[in-house]
Amino acid sequence: MSLEAVHLWVGQHPHLAGLAVFAIVLAESLAVVGLLLPGTVLIFTFGTLVGGGSMDFVSTYAWALSGALLGDGISFWLGRSHRQRIRTTWPFSRFPAVLERGIGFFRRYGGHSVLFGRFFGAVRGIVPLVAGMAGMPSGRFVGYSAVAVALWVPVFLAPGILFGASLELASGTTARLVGLGLGLIALLWLAVWLTARVYAFLQPRARDLILLMFRFAGEHRLFGRITLPLLDSERRDYGGLALVGGLILAAVFAVGRLFAVPPLPVSFAAWRTPEADYGFTVLESLGSRDALLIEFGVLALWLSSHRSFVALAHWLIAAIFALSMGWMGDHAFAAPPFDTHVLRGCVASGFVAVLVAPAFRKIGGRVVYAVAAALVVALGFARIYLDRSEIPAVLFALAVGLAWLIPLGIACRRHCEAKAASLGAASLVTACLTLVLAAEAVRHGPAEFVHDPLVRRMTTAEWLADGWKRLPAYRLQPLGRPHQPLPLQWATTLDAARENLEKLGWRMAVPLSWMSALQWFNPRAKPEEWPVLARFNEDSEDALRMLHPENDGRWAVLRLWPSRYVLAESGVPLWVGRIDLLEAANRFGFLGYFREARASDRIDAAALLAPERVRGLVATPVVRDAGYGAVLIRER
Incomplete structure (x- = not known):
């Protein structure tokens, strides 16, 4: 939201x-x-x-x-x-x-x-x-x-x-950028906090819970056939784990076939950068099938060398489940209901945490589980950021992973050898994941994610006929469905647009800087001296930002963004834009700034830039399919 x-x-x-x-x-x-x-x-x-x-x-x-x-x-x-x-x-x-x-x-x-x-x-x-x-x-x-x-x-x-x-x-741009960054930090903090709380609640009650499950299994034969092998350290639990894994696979398959969850309207296109794309692409590699196989092989060799064969068998069962779920997601669904990368990362990180947590008693096992949880949450965020997955798919993958890790963790703690939990195993897995990240970092680079925007050409006749429909109709904002119309299309250079607007009484808005920001705290500053913050459309900041005084002490702000189109005859770029109404606000008697007026008070761009008000320009009103008015502006 x-x-x-x-x-x-x-x-x-x-x-x-x-x-x-x-x-x-x-x-x-x-x-x-x-x-x-x-x-x-x-x-x-x-x-x-x-x-x-x-x-x-x-x-x-x-x-x-x-x-x-x-x-x-x-x-x-x-x-x-x-x-x-x-x-x-x-x-x-x-x-x-x-x-x-x-x-x-x-x-x-x-x-x-x-x-x-x-x-x-x-x-x-x-x-x-x-x-x-x-x-x-x-x-x-x-x-x-x-x-x-x-x-x-x-x-x-x-x-x-x-x-x-x-x-x-910082309405719009900075608010969303700062809020998104803080949201990621808050998400990681929430994962760590929740994991620590759950661990603190369950750890002292683990023995009582196991005894309660023993009694319940004895009273219910069907439940007992599944759970008793997992709980009883004297019995082999491989068959029970295989049965639990099969039931989860069948349940996920049925749910994925019966229910289709629509994607949430979340987009990070407005603030994606090559550096962030590079970093999240490297992080995403931790959930790949190759990373799981490498991690499995390295940890399997360690467990074999220390003759921890029961732990090795559990690690093999965990890996087979993760690979099977990945295969089912890739081949059984046109669009898998769960994110396979997140599921593989959740199973691998969760099992390793269960295995090595007893070796970290001095700092507390909760730290190990918290690190694993933060790693999986970061992986899920990377998938969403890169548009590789949707939020429901990531959440479903986490739910499936936890449903599998709970019985697997109980069985592992009841049956695996104590020597399997060692600082050496934790260090080896950490080194393995670091090498995976390093290999992916070397394979890619920030320059790989820098793409020059594709500039398309159209003639003036095409633009005026129906080519204007190809330009963006709404502003694409971070973390939200596009909903702000772009009713302005202007064929001009920025210098020419600024000169024409200045003739009509518009003035350049003050950009944000460390010095201009001080005007927010200057009670004697006039509103036109306050900085007006930038807005993004997709990945582009508004290239032109101008103010015009209106009635009741309010101000109109005009913004233009590149459309990635130019006129074929002259090479003049086409810009898309909108005009918003700003109100002067004051907080605490000294904090003065602009805030946007209500949606019902928006200015009609077609009326404000009508032909009779813009000398030397031709303004052609059009109506989009959505019903709102737009205006196409060009030189005579």
Whole structure:
């Protein structure tokens, strides 16, 4: 979903957005729940919406204040009502250090801990619980809590507000570029965070879960025939794994045949660069069939040399499953429902993580799993970026890979030799993947991805007849479906266009630079002195950007982009463009900048550049199939 869509939804559902703020801050303030919820990240997100103008600060502050006060109150009530049973109740019975941290904080600062603890995530939800256990007077607690929450909410909203304001300042181009880069970082962070959380939850309960599965398998024969070989270390599990793999293959085949998921309207064409194409192409090689075979061969030789034959058998089963799924995706479907590269990378990285994680006990097995998860997510992003795959196919591949890795991992940990988990195996696999990347990097180069744009030629008669239909009708934006019409087509040079527009009162917009950006913070600067940010169409920045004063203190901005066409008679390039309406905005009394007006306030380009207003030029109005008006401009 694009940034504009999020702002639009929030603007249409302000009460739902407020309830979301209330619920998230409430959960963030509760004991235990706040430790599991990435509340800080979510609060930052809402601050971004406030800074972008989609949410009102006062109402957001009120919702957050109410949620925080209620959360503190519930935690305090739980501590007071169940003070004798808190230590013996899950999760404190399993993780006593969490409660002890809060008790130590309360002993150190006394009642002030309610105020100070609000600003420390590790004890935010625990201190009110401990205050209730310690018998702190209710009135005193409410006073401390109210002051703490009143200060905490704006402090935690402030970074998001500033970031949101900067995104609005950089409407379009920079916002999407920065947002996309931050989105990739956030995606990797989410993969690492989620993996670490799941590991922390499952690792201490692994023995109990296995015993529960043993009992369930004993009560259900069919389930037991599949799972008991995987769970019982005294029995061979190869047949059980083969059966599970076959069931997953059959299920994926059936789902792929019965359901066709349409692709999501996501495109990275507007910000693709040769360097990024090169880097992601190299990264994509980690999911290739050749990379899997090389990784399999190297690790198989290592396991054989250390006589870890059971681990070798599991590695062989894992590789056969990944190759079989790849073969099925390439031959059983016209368009495979899953991404074969991501599936191969997921199976290979997941199995290696399961195999070597016990060797990293000093730093924690969760680190190994987190690295594997980040690698697979980066591989999936590379596939989407390069237009090799769609988001649903990548997600389906991850789901299939996890469905296979769970039983495979259980069987491997129950049956594989302990010596198979070694730092040497991890180092060997890392070196192998590095060599694969290096070989792919040498085979390609950034220059390979630099393509001169293909320039097409057409005569003036062809252009005026129906050739104008070949030019782009909509602006292609990053991460969104093309929806902004391009109603201008102009046969001219940039110098000639600028001279003609200046005669009509247009002026060149100030480009963004380190010096011009200071005008945003200059309360005495006039709007025409503010920089106007560039916009992209596909991979091209607007080549011409000019302003014209309109009524009510608003400004029209005209932008032209290359169309990749020239007139055959003169070689004059054809440009496509649009005119938008900008409003002068001011935030915080000192931050002045342009923002786009509502869609209903767009300027009609055909009316603004009508023939009677453009001397020396001929403007031919046309109507596209979509129904909106366009204008073709050329010299007389």
